[in-house]
Amino acid sequence: xxxxxxxxxxxxxxxxxxxxxxxxxxxxxxxxxxxxxxxxxxxxxxxxxxxxxxxxxxxxxxxxxxxxxxxxxxxxxxxxxxxxxxxxxxxxxxxxxxxxxxxxxxxxxxxxxxxxxxxxxxxxxxxxxxxxxxxxxxxxxxxxxxxxxxxxxxxxxxxxxxxxxxxxxxxxxxxxxxxxxxxxxxxxxxxxxxxxxxxxxxxxxxxxxxxxxxxxxxxxxxxxxxxxxxxxxxxxxxxxxxxxxxxxxxxxxxxxxxxxxxxxxxxxxxxxxxxxxxxxxxxxxxxxxxxxxxxxxxxxxxxxxxxxxxxxxxxx
Amino acid sequence: xxxxxxxxxxxxxxxxxxxxxxxxxxxxxxxxxxxxxxxxxxxxxxxxxxxxxxxxxxxxxxxxxxxxxxxxxxxxxxxxxxxxxxxxxxxxxxxxxxxxxxxxxxxxxxxxxxxxxxxxxxxxxxxxxxxxxxxxxxxxxxxxxxxxxxxxxxxxxxxxxxxxxxxxxxxxxxxxxxxxxxxxxxxxxxxxxxxxxxxxxxxxxxxxxxxxxxxxxxxxxxxxxxxxxxxxxxxxxxxxxxxxxxxxxxxxxxxxxxxxxxxxxxxxxxxxxxxxxxxxxxxxxxxxxxx
Numbered sequence: 001x002x003x004x005x006x007x008x009x010x011x012x013x014x015x016x017x018x019x020x021x022x023x024x025x026x027x028x029x030x031x032x033x034x035x036x037x038x039x040x041x042x043x044x045x046x047x048x049x050x051x052x053x054x055x056x057x058x059x060x061x062x063x064x065x066x067x068x069x070x071x072x073x074x075x076x077x078x079x080x081x082x083x084x085x086x087x088x089x090x091x092x093x094x095x096x097x098x099x100x101x102x103x104x105x106x107x108x109x110x111x112x113x114x115x116x117x118x119x120x121x122x123x124x125x126x127x128x129x130x131x132x133x134x135x136x137x138x139x140x141x142x143x144x145x146x147x148x149x150x151x152x153x154x155x156x157x158x159x160x161x162x163x164x165x166x167x168x169x170x171x172x173x174x175x176x177x178x179x180x181x182x183x184x185x186x187x188x189x190x191x192x193x194x195x196x197x198x199x200x201x202x203x204x205x206x207x208x209x210x211x212x213x214x215x216x217x218x219x220x221x222x223x224x225x226x227x228x229x230x231x232x233x234x235x236x237x238x239x240x241x242x243x244x245x246x247x248x249x250x251x252x253x254x255x256x257x258x259x260x261x262x263x264x265x266x267x268x269x270x271x272x273x274x275x276x277x278x279x280x281x282x283x284x285x286x287x288x289x290x291x292x293x294x295x296x297x298x299x300x301x302x303x304x305x306x307x308x309x310x311x312x313x314x315x316x
Numbered sequence: 317x318x319x320x321x322x323x324x325x326x327x328x329x330x331x332x333x334x335x336x337x338x339x340x341x342x343x344x345x346x347x348x349x350x351x352x353x354x355x356x357x358x359x360x361x362x363x364x365x366x367x368x369x370x371x372x373x374x375x376x377x378x379x380x381x382x383x384x385x386x387x388x389x390x391x392x393x394x395x396x397x398x399x400x401x402x403x404x405x406x407x408x409x410x411x412x413x414x415x416x417x418x419x420x421x422x423x424x425x426x427x428x429x430x431x432x433x434x435x436x437x438x439x440x441x442x443x444x445x446x447x448x449x450x451x452x453x454x455x456x457x458x459x460x461x462x463x464x465x466x467x468x469x470x471x472x473x474x475x476x477x478x479x480x481x482x483x484x485x486x487x488x489x490x491x492x493x494x495x496x497x498x499x500x501x502x503x504x505x506x507x508x509x510x511x512x513x514x515x516x517x518x519x520x521x522x523x524x525x526x527x528x529x530x531x532x533x534x535x536x537x538x539x540x541x542x543x544x545x546x547x548x549x550x551x552x553x554x555x556x557x558x559x560x561x562x563x564x565x566x567x568x569x570x571x572x573x574x575x576x577x578x579x580x581x582x583x584x585x586x587x588x589x590x591x592x593x594x595x596x597x598x599x600x601x602x603x604x605x606x607x
Binding site: 031049125132145252300 | 344345347351359361365368376377379418419420422425426438439443444446447448449455456457459476479512515536539542543546547561565575579582583586587589594
């Protein structure tokens with residue numbers, strides 16, 4: 001927002017810095033702020049209170065009994081000590097990081113390649129990419145269900161691999177491949193989103209620059225490195241950070257595909273939080289896992305905010 | 317190098333323009349073929365879902381890639397057993413669209429008209445809210461809704477589902493409203509319209525497309541939600557269709573034709589959006605992507 005710097009010299013009222021005026025009188029301005037009331041109530045009820053409650057739960061021995069007695073003894077940081085002392089947490093952190101890093105890297109590289117491909121002009125180049133978006137729009141349960149069957153021991157993926165003379169496997173049941181199968185499915189669902197956004201960004205690359213570079217004898221590779229990538233860089237950076245956050249939170253796909261198994265080889269932080277609360281009914285531990293997850297995602301959210309605000313400022 | 321290369325090049329192009337055009341035409345067709353191949357491979361799982369849903373009694377061993385005699389038994393069973401869950405999903409999704417738009421439209425309007433530090437803070441909070449893990453909210457919602465007595469109700473589901481829609485909708489709508497012609501909104505004021513009047517009479521009608529975009533996405537978020545359906549609902553008759561499908565896949569004897577039919581029915585809103593509301597999706601993705 002450039003309002004702060006623009007407005008200051010022209011408006012004399014010192015008491016209200018940053019007010020551009022926009023010909024709204026003070027009364028109208030107050031009335032306009034009334035429009036924020038439903039949103040303020042909503043955020044207080046659905047974000048501030050639950051997050052505060054989460055902090056509270058993470059410091060108490062909150063169990064099923066609490067719902068009957070209303071009592072949750074304060075235990076300080078015991079829940080955190082509890083979760084940090086189980087080997088599961090380390091496994092979940094590593095899995096979460098592996099899923100996130102591998103997914104985002106593959107999505108970026110393959111997504112960019114596909115976006116470049118679909119950005120060229122050919123019959124059907126307008127509506128064919130739209131069909132590609134379908135997997136992203138499908139509910140996660142549907143994505144997980146289809147793939148759970150395709151990847152099973154006697155499923156279609158193995159039929160194809162067998163026909164090609166490649167090794168087959170019960171991909172989701174084998175502890176050494178389960179995590180990679182989950183990652184593959186997560187990429188399948190998210191890739192279309194990348195292709196769509198990067199495709200839109202590529203359309204903004206100035207044609208004159210590309211043509212000028214071509215006349216100067218710059219090959220396709222040079223044009224990619226020196227013109228195309230720098231001009232879509234702001235979009236890429238925001239997209240990467242946003243995808244990191246969303247992939248970090250992965251719960252639903254894992255729930256459908258493996259439920260964290262086999263032998264806890266695909267547990268993620270989000271899944272552990274779900275499991276503690278709704279399968280073990282240890283809400284205190286669930287709250288502690290939730291806080292760990294919240295801190296990580298807010299960290300990346302901070303980076304995302306900074307990047308996207310910087311982008312917005314540049315646009316103005 | 318440039319100069320020496322250009323002159324002969326342009327002259328040859330001038331000499332055989334039709335040959336060049338024919339070449340670009342073939343390149344175009346080649347690209348189309350490559351694209352279709354990519355799509356066929358990529359969308360194969362969806363075809364597989366459709367195919368399997370038409371083969372009653374199918375297992376992963378005897379599944380045909382092309383159904384010999386397509387039968388709709390899977391759909392009959394899915395609808396019979398899952399009709400209640402479809403109704404829950406539909407009401408919850410439509411309800412969260414209504415709640416989201418009711419909260420987001422006035423807020424977006426205010427945030428687009430007023431310039432102050434408050435707005436900057438609000439925008440940062442919105443971006444942060446989009447990234448709050450749903451599982452953290454779900455844990456708290458379970459305890460909160462339990463004490464309020466709204467577990468297993470539409471109210472609970474709608475409130476929980478709206479947490480995904482509201483921040484997104486405010487961001488999309490505000491981005492659009494910022495671009496509205498200020499003079500038109502001002503003209504309403506000359507006719508004696510207050511902020512409320514100009515919102516209802518001028519801004520909402522002009523923002524129709526952005527409102528549809530926000531509504532479509534909120535609907536898809538809520539319709540596809542699994543986590544809240546799994547946590548703030550504990551009774552089978554209030555399960556949304558996503559939880560119903562998860563239950564089918566986890567049962568002892570999985571009837572795959574029914575599961576795939578139910579999955580396809582649950583995919584209808586997404587498929588409908590791709591066919592019928594493309595431009596709204598593109599608009600939403602552009603804004604949601606932080607462009």
